[in-house]
Amino acid sequence: MSFIKKLKLNLGGKSQPLGLEIGSSAIKVVEIAEKSKIPVLQNAYIASLPRGLVVAGVIKDEESMVAELKNIWESNGIRKREISFALPGNFSMIETFSLPADTDEEEIMAQVEKRVSTTIPLKKDELTFGFDVYPPNPEEDNDNIQVIYAIARKEMVRAYRNIFEAAELTMESVKPTPVCLANVVSANTVFQKGESVLVLEIGCESTNLLVLKEGRILYSRNISIGGSMVTQIIADKLNISFGEAEKMKLNAGEMDAHLLRDAAVAVAAKLQGEVSISVGQVEGAMETPLNIQRVLITGGGSRSPFIEDELASLLNMKVEAFSPIKNMALSPKLDPTLLEVIAPRIASAIGLLLKV
Numbered sequence: 001m002s003f004i005k006k007l008k009l010n011l012g013g014k015s016q017p018l019g020l021e022i023g024s025s026a027i028k029v030v031e032i033a034e035k036s037k038i039p040v041l042q043n044a045y046i047a048s049l050p051r052g053l054v055v056a057g058v059i060k061d062e063e064s065m066v067a068e069l070k071n072i073w074e075s076n077g078i079r080k081r082e083i084s085f086a087l088p089g090n091f092s093m094i095e096t097f098s099l100p101a102d103t104d105e106e107e108i109m110a111q112v113e114k115r116v117s118t119t120i121p122l123k124k125d126e127l128t129f130g131f132d133v134y135p136p137n138p139e140e141d142n143d144n145i146q147v148i149y150a151i152a153r154k155e156m157v158r159a160y161r162n163i164f165e166a167a168e169l170t171m172e173s174v175k176p177t178p179v180c181l182a183n184v185v186s187a188n189t190v191f192q193k194g195e196s197v198l199v200l201e202i203g204c205e206s207t208n209l210l211v212l213k214e215g216r217i218l219y220s221r222n223i224s225i226g227g228s229m230v231t232q233i234i235a236d237k238l239n240i241s242f243g244e245a246e247k248m249k250l251n252a253g254e255m256d257a258h259l260l261r262d263a264a265v266a267v268a269a270k271l272q273g274e275v276s277i278s279v280g281q282v283e284g285a286m287e288t289p290l291n292i293q294r295v296l297i298t299g300g301g302s303r304s305p306f307i308e309d310e311l312a313s314l315l316n317m318k319v320e321a322f323s324p325i326k327n328m329a330l331s332p333k334l335d336p337t338l339l340e341v342i343a344p345r346i347a348s349a350i351g352l353l354l355k356v
């Protein structure tokens, strides 16, 4: 049951691990320390991965991944080897349900197990799952607790653990990426009373979509659309390789703005379709409109030119670029300008280490 709850990390402990996220474009490692109860970002490292090494969270060549991990540790002289790992968004399923406030832990666990057995066609011993409890919301006229539980296949967690062992890293804890994102968003956002927001963490090959109500997860899903779609559109249009198109994209000054705009429209339209399905599902389940006014976007793909504008006009919502380091102190040895650029890409890794 420790998947979420027991593995929540305490800031400030001597053995605060590093936060590690492996996306399809890069490995991200962050280090956080706590000073006077404020988290301080000590270090952030990003190492690009060859395209195709990580596909939908699956590592296609374990030896190469071990070498990539060893390399990021060695080339940066990172000494700490204990890590907390963000389980890819498509590897875990997160659900919530409510129960009367006086339900004891044993009963909650029994209810979670019952739900898991009816929603997942796998045997209990093939799964790892855990839960956390949101206390009753004083704004609501009942005193129900919200139970949030996450499920993942043991096999997936084991596969990563083996790779980390081979790279001489110790996986001290693992958290589903949506939980990391909810943590980092809550730590850096002021919510209105009862406000529901949409979060889109737009990565390279996929996007994590979350609906949060005052920071609590109502819903989460992983969608196979990301920044690589923009690159692919550029590559196809200009008849150049993906690698060349990626370089051009990252140097947007050199690019035809119309082409970038068209690519942004295509990505935003796909995201809008998925958002509308997701919001419909939550509203259907809750039997009440969510009335979402704001979308927080992060992840490297959120930095694509025109994405913010196109999403705002298609979703008809206010779109804000979310920075995971807004409320965080930065170590003086870090370059704040550089950090601002990479910040959207390390949101999940930071969220791993925050206790909300």
Ligand SMILES: Nc1ncnc2c1ncn2[C@@H]1O[C@H](COP(=O)(O)OP(=O)(O)O)[C@@H](O)[C@H]1O
Binding pocket: 022, 023, 024, 025, 026, 202, 203, 204, 205, 206, 226, 227, 228, 231, 246, 249, 250, 299, 300, 301, 302, 303, 304, 305, 344, 345, 346
């Ligand atoms: N400045 C930028 N402008 C446009 N796209 C960017 C920029 N920086 C990163 N990206 C895109 O963001 C994606 C990588 O984002 P990231 O959050 O690191 O993804 P992942 O975690 O899936 O590897 C890539 O598609 C990359 O091209």
Ligand SMILES: [Mg+2]
Binding pocket: 021, 022, 023, 024, 203, 204, 299, 348
């Ligand atoms: Mg990512």
